[in-house]
Amino acid sequence: MPVLALRRFDGCSQLDRRNKPINSQSMKILLQHARTRLYFRGLGDWTANPQEAFDFQHSRKAIDFAHVNGITGVQIAVKFFDCPFDEVFPLPAMATAGFQEATA
Numbered sequence: 001m002p003v004l005a006l007r008r009f010d011g012c013s014q015l016d017r018r019n020k021p022i023n024s025q026s027m028k029i030l031l032q033h034a035r036t037r038l039y040f041r042g043l044g045d046w047t048a049n050p051q052e053a054f055d056f057q058h059s060r061k062a063i064d065f066a067h068v069n070g071i072t073g074v075q076i077a078v079k080f081f082d083c084p085f086d087e088v089f090p091l092p093a094m095a096t097a098g099f100q101e102a103t104a
Helices: 059-068
Strands: 027-033 039-042 045-047 074-080 087-090
Touching: 027 059, 059 074
Parallel strands: none
Antiparallel strands: 027 039, 027 074, 039 045, 074 087
């Protein structure tokens, strides 16, 4: 399965205020319920706050987790904390086929 490629938007700094490269804490890879827009915090536990959500750290981990746990109705949300832009991607079709709808 493909790994999602992310692009940085103009206006999103790649350096922090001290001109050091941004660290992994400036971005989170989350599962987001497509209908409610809530973020996955744990099995059966969803939150509106992306900072409280579980960070999968890699799109492959999020896809595999959803697949293994039969979670559908979700998308991958890439939350950038250093700029106002976020990215949302549907899960690849192979990862979601035949699973039950996530409940939030």
